Each structure stands twice: as structure tokens, then as C-alpha cells.
Amino acid sequence: MALRLYNTMSSQIEAFHPLRDNEVRMYACGPTVYDYGHIGNFRTFIAVDMLQRFLRQSGYTVRYVMNITDLDDKIIRNAARDGVSVQQYTAKYEKAFLEDSATIGIEQPALVRATERIAQMADFVAKLVEKGIAYRTDDGSYYFRIAKFPQYGKLSKKDFSGMLDGARVDVDEYDKDSARDFALWKAPKPGEASWDTSIGPGRPGWHLECSVMSMQELGESFDLHAGGEDLVFPHHENEIAQSESLTGKTLARFWFHVRFLLVEGEKMSKSLGNFYTLRDLVLKGHKPSSIRYLLASVPYRNQLNFTFDGLQQAAVSVERLRNFRQRLSAGNFPPGSNLEMQTLAGETIDRMRASLDDDLNTAQAQAAIFEMVRSVNSAFDAGQIKKDDAAPLLAALETFDEIFAVVKDDDGPKMKEVFDWALTEGREKDVSAELRETVQSAQMSGTEIQARVEQIQELRKARNFQASDALRAETITAANIIIENTKDGIVWRRK
RNA sequence: GGCGCGGUACCCAAGUGGUAAGGGAGAGGUCUGCAAAACCUUUAUGCGUCGGUUCGAUUCCGACCCGCGCCUCCA
Known part of the structure; x- marks a missing residue:
């Protein structure tokens, strides 16, 4: 038996084999660091984490890369709202994301940040222009001409053939040749971050970063590309269009998408x-x-x-x-x-x-x-x-x-970190009594608890059950632990 | 409207053309000074509804009902 995975591209479960002998190269679309991560984000990243863990357990060497989108409209907007630089803003939430990932047991992948690869993205656009696949509009933006990529829609199973005839839809409004053409590069706007590059000033579109970074980190063709189900279209479809029209090679063999979760139905x-x-x-x-x-x-x-x-x-x-x-x-x-x-x-x-x-x-x-x-x-x-x-x-x-990754118990220290964070953020009022108890429990040392346990043991040996039970009850409450009397002696653990 | 996914016991949730995993919760019991942990028994003749195919369907097919997702940047 070997791994079989559902592949969004083929809509089927297929046998998974890496392109290179024993090495799996995989890429996951990471977070846009504009806020704290929610449990939906983490469902996706946990699923990819488990996949990655299982591949390694199965004997593969895994190179797992994740991007951090530290540049987009929401970030620009929120940073302005908070009166901080984009960099300060994203640094805060990237840090929070990495802390949360560690808290939830995610092994950290190799990370790449969009803002660190701007020049390469511009070069990528330039190559697409050379090939006649991308074009520049009057304002200095660049768009991808999907008419040049007949397979467009193959991942999301969408049929755009009706739009590939060069029908010019709302050209005036969009300033592009077809309404479906998507932005590769956005011309600078007042008050927004802008980079001077080989193709002029501006900033990259969202889809571009994954094409560029995955290629740089994993090569033109790699094994698996992952993300939430919402990314199938347009994000991954656009990545495929960009990368494959440039290289003529399959971007990723397997497309792994995680279903959205519901909360209370x-x-x-x-x-x-x-x-x-x-x-x-x-x-x-x-x-x-x-x-x-x-x-x-x-x-x-x-x-x-x-x-x-x-x-x-x-x-x-x-x-x-x-x-x-x-x-x-x-x-x-x-x-x-x-x-x-x-x-x-x-x-x-x-x-x-x-x-x-x-x-x-x-x-x-x-x-x-x-x-x-x-x-x-x-x-x-x-x-x-x-x-x-x-x-x-x-x-x-x-x-x-x-x-x-749930049996090993390090909940206490991790919860303490969140507790401390709440205090520094002035969110003490949001700390529940339960969290407070757990944090206090983590503060009573093992040796201190052990000493009490030995006292209880002594009292029990003396058959002074009333006193031993009282001390046990008191310790359970004070240290927020569980104490069990077994035939081999007392065992305890943190709740 | 187009494309796709799902509806399984009180709750969460696997799964199969041949008679329903697992976890939680409830009930009863064993063990135990007590408590806890653990174990045992028990809880769907039934798998959205109605038809069809079949010796036999929860599992395949069709219709319908309900929930959910994507269809311009939400994982």
C-alpha cells in the first residue's frame, strides 16, 4: 500500500509518486498576514501539516515551502488605519501566525515572503510580456491575457471558451483586453507601497507571488500544491496560467485542497x-x-x-x-x-x-x-x-x-504564552477563569506537587483517609491536577 | 443559472453490493477505603425521502427535499 491522494486536477484519487525518487517538493499557499489566524485557516494548515508529517513518516524527504503574503489591499488599508508602516503591521501578524502555528502543533515549513521577491516577480512579468502573454496598459499595470492560455479553467473545471474570441468586455472600465484577464502587476497609486523595478514602478498582483516563489524554491515543476478550497479559483488557476504558459511544464502534479469548516453548523x-x-x-x-x-x-x-x-x-x-x-x-x-x-x-x-x-x-x-x-x-x-x-x-x-501531535502534553506552557499575550495586549478581561486556572497549574512545580503527593501517600499508609482525602482535594484544586490512587501508588497529571 | 460536495444513533464521525468503525454522552455493572482511571454490558433491523436495478442496497441508478462550497483576490 502506498499513498493515494485526491487530485483536484483530475477529480480523482490517484497514486502519489514524487517526480524525483524519494524527495517530495510541496508548496502551500500561506496566510495573508493582516489579522490573527482563525480556526478555518488552521484547519487547512493542520491538514497540510499532517500530510507533510505522513510523507516523512513514509520515508520521503520533504521540502515544504509556504509563502507569507505580506502585501495586499487589506494590509495597506489596515496599516493606514492603525497609523503604522506596512512592515510593522505585517511583522506583528506574521509573528502571531508563526506562534499560533507552533501552538497548534504545526511544524514550520520553509517560509518565503512576497516583499522579498519583488524584483523576481517583475522579471517574471517581463518574460511573459516577451512571450506576448502579458501586456501593459496605459497606467503602467500589467495583465495576463488568458486568451493565450487555452487550458485556462482546467483546474476549476470552468469553461471560458466563450470569452477567448477576443470579445472586448467593458474595456473602458477595466482598461484591459478582456474582462477575465487578471492583474499581474498593479501600477502605483498615491499612498500605496510601490517598488521600482525592471518593468516600472508598482506592486505585484496576488497570484504572481506563488508562481515566482514556488518556481524559485521548488523548480518549474514540483509534486504537490496545497491550499484552502477557495483558492482553486481564481488563485490556483491563475498560478497555473502564469507558470505553465511561461515554462510549458506542469506546475504541480497534485493539487490538494482542504474543505472549509462550519462553526456550530x-x-x-x-x-x-x-x-x-x-x-x-x-x-x-x-x-x-x-x-x-x-x-x-x-x-x-x-x-x-x-x-x-x-x-x-x-x-x-x-x-x-x-x-x-x-x-x-x-x-x-x-x-x-x-x-x-x-x-x-x-x-x-x-x-x-x-x-x-x-x-x-x-x-x-x-x-x-x-x-x-x-x-x-x-x-x-x-x-x-x-x-x-x-x-x-x-x-x-x-x-x-x-x-x-496531541499526546505529548505541552498545553500548559502554550496556554501561558497566550495568557501573557492577552496581558500585553490589554485584553485581560477576555481571559476566562479556565485559562487562569490552567496557567496557575503550570506554575506549581512538579517537585512541589510531588512533595504533596508523598504526604498524601504517608497519610494513606497510616490509614488516615480523612486527612489524605482532604489534602488530595486541596492539591487538586490548588494545582489544577488530577490525582489517582492506584495499587502501584499515586499518579498525578495536569488537567 | 453553471460546476462541485454532503445528509449515518442523543452529539461528533468512518465505512461497505451481503447486512453498520471509532470517540463523546446516557444507563447498568466490575474493580476500589473513597475518588479517579480502566474494563464489561447496553443505546441505529437502521444509514434524508420516494422509486428503480439486484437473490440482496445504507452502499449502484433516477427524481425530489435539505445543508454547504466555488463562480473576480475569504483557508
Whole structure:
């Protein structure tokens, strides 16, 4: 079994093979850094992150590049509104995006910024002009002549043949030859950033940056191009037109698009009041791991309905996996090995791999790990787990977490960062009691908690249950942890 | 209007031409000084509706109803 992926270009699931032996070159359209990232953004980036993780787990070397759009109309507008330079403005939100990505467990790709490649973009336009594909209008803007690219529409399955006859639509209004022709380069306007380049002053159109940067970073033809489903048209269609008309080569073999999510059954929008940034959720006290788990649990091509009930359920699911790991890590097994457990670990890894190979079916991969968890817990209760079984079972869990990245618990420090950010931004009023508790919990050190646990243990040994229970209750509240008495002693963990 | 996706138990959500994964929640139970964790049992003769094909359909086909996306820069 090997990876099979849905390809928007062919509208089919196809076997994925990189163009070069063992190296996958992939590109994702990153954020426009004009605001804090919302959970819809992160669904997309998590999906691509899991793909990238799975490719590496499958033995490929992955070169994963993402662009940062630090130049567009909204940025110019908002920077002016805030009275800061475009650079100051984008630096703030790029930093926030990278912090949020790390918070949500996204491994950082190689980044390229639009503003760092202006000259190359101008050169790209110049080459298109040379080929007669792009043209300049009187004001100094440049447009792409889609009549020169008959395949235009092949990705989004749109038929523009009716417009390719040179019909001049609203020429006066648009100052271009066809209404469908799109801007490659925008002539300077008063008050807007402008660059002096080989093709004159101005700034690049949005689509251009991805064509230029992907080519520079990954070559004229690479393996996979990813983004949200809204980018199919016009963004990716235009990228294809620009790049392929210039090189005559296929831009990307696979086109990977992530479906939009719904929030509480409705499209997420500010007007509906169901618009959430990642930070909004953390401020409410939700753990990054819960958010990632929920966003990862529905296969990327299906609509995901993000609900607070679902977020709660995700939190419990992650908890179950963490409890499992803690139990296996604790040791205390009789010597020897149980062949069934060894087999189970291997089969689980195979099932997870087969699920992900099947167009990244994350839901099935989760089912596989949970079935293993139940079987192993059951064997555990029956005393059938032996010393040598822990390692392979933990390895299976680790294989899961290499993709999902939720079992390892670093929620506390990450939530503390958001907490600190809220204070510096003067948003203390938005910090929920839940987040406050979690942050306080993270502040009680492990040794401090351990000391209390030992006291509880002593009291229990003395069968002074009233005192031990009281101290336990007090510690649970003060440190926001969970304490369990087991036959092998007390174990604790942070809530 | 054009193109496309989906409607599965209380909630989230996989999946298959041969009789419904997984997680959460609820109920009962086991273990336990208590609590927690864990385990066991239980919760869809049913997979939007109506037809059709078939020995047999939730799975294929058709119609209809409902939800969602894209159709000039929203992931």
C-alpha cells in the first residue's frame, strides 16, 4: 500500500509518486498576514501539516515551502488605519501566525515572503510580456491575457471558451483586453507601497507571488500544491496560467485542497458571531491539543462542523490517549513478553498507515489507535501486559502522534504564552477563569506537587483517609491536577 | 443559472453490493477505603425521502427535499 491522494486536477484519487525518487517538493499557499489566524485557516494548515508529517513518516524527504503574503489591499488599508508602516503591521501578524502555528502543533515549513521577491516577480512579468502573454496598459499595470492560455479553467473545471474570441468586455472600465484577464502587476497609486523595478514602478498582483516563489524554491515543476478550497479559483488557476504558459511544464502534479469548516453548523463569519481565532479559543480555556485533535479528526475533504461540544469531546479523547501513555510508561510489569501485544502493536501501525495512505483518512487512523488502547487496557486489567510489551505499544502510540501531535502534553506552557499575550495586549478581561486556572497549574512545580503527593501517600499508609482525602482535594484544586490512587501508588497529571 | 460536495444513533464521525468503525454522552455493572482511571454490558433491523436495478442496497441508478462550497483576490 502506498499513498493515494485526491487530485483536484483530475477529480480523482490517484497514486502519489514524487517526480524525483524519494524527495517530495510541496508548496502551500500561506496566510495573508493582516489579522490573527482563525480556526478555518488552521484547519487547512493542520491538514497540510499532517500530510507533510505522513510523507516523512513514509520515508520521503520533504521540502515544504509556504509563502507569507505580506502585501495586499487589506494590509495597506489596515496599516493606514492603525497609523503604522506596512512592515510593522505585517511583522506583528506574521509573528502571531508563526506562534499560533507552533501552538497548534504545526511544524514550520520553509517560509518565503512576497516583499522579498519583488524584483523576481517583475522579471517574471517581463518574460511573459516577451512571450506576448502579458501586456501593459496605459497606467503602467500589467495583465495576463488568458486568451493565450487555452487550458485556462482546467483546474476549476470552468469553461471560458466563450470569452477567448477576443470579445472586448467593458474595456473602458477595466482598461484591459478582456474582462477575465487578471492583474499581474498593479501600477502605483498615491499612498500605496510601490517598488521600482525592471518593468516600472508598482506592486505585484496576488497570484504572481506563488508562481515566482514556488518556481524559485521548488523548480518549474514540483509534486504537490496545497491550499484552502477557495483558492482553486481564481488563485490556483491563475498560478497555473502564469507558470505553465511561461515554462510549458506542469506546475504541480497534485493539487490538494482542504474543505472549509462550519462553526456550530453555519459558515463562520464575523456577522454571525461565530468567528474564532485560535487565540479566542485558548482565552476561553480550551487546550491547543483539543483544538488540533478536533480539526484533525475529520478527513480534510469532508466538511467539518466545529462545535464547542465537539471541542469538549476532543479534549476527553486526548485525555484518554494521555492516560494510556502514562499507564504504559509507569512500568511495574512482570518480566517477559506477550506475543499478542507485540502483534497488536504492529497491526495497529499497519492499520494507521493504511488509513492515512487512503487519502489521509484521519478518522480511521484514530479508530485504529483507540481500538488498540481498549485492547491493551483490557489486557492490563487482566495482568497480561509484560515488561517487554510496553516499548512496542508505546511505539505504536508514538507513530500515531508523529502525525496527530496531541499526546505529548505541552498545553500548559502554550496556554501561558497566550495568557501573557492577552496581558500585553490589554485584553485581560477576555481571559476566562479556565485559562487562569490552567496557567496557575503550570506554575506549581512538579517537585512541589510531588512533595504533596508523598504526604498524601504517608497519610494513606497510616490509614488516615480523612486527612489524605482532604489534602488530595486541596492539591487538586490548588494545582489544577488530577490525582489517582492506584495499587502501584499515586499518579498525578495536569488537567 | 453553471460546476462541485454532503445528509449515518442523543452529539461528533468512518465505512461497505451481503447486512453498520471509532470517540463523546446516557444507563447498568466490575474493580476500589473513597475518588479517579480502566474494563464489561447496553443505546441505529437502521444509514434524508420516494422509486428503480439486484437473490440482496445504507452502499449502484433516477427524481425530489435539505445543508454547504466555488463562480473576480475569504483557508
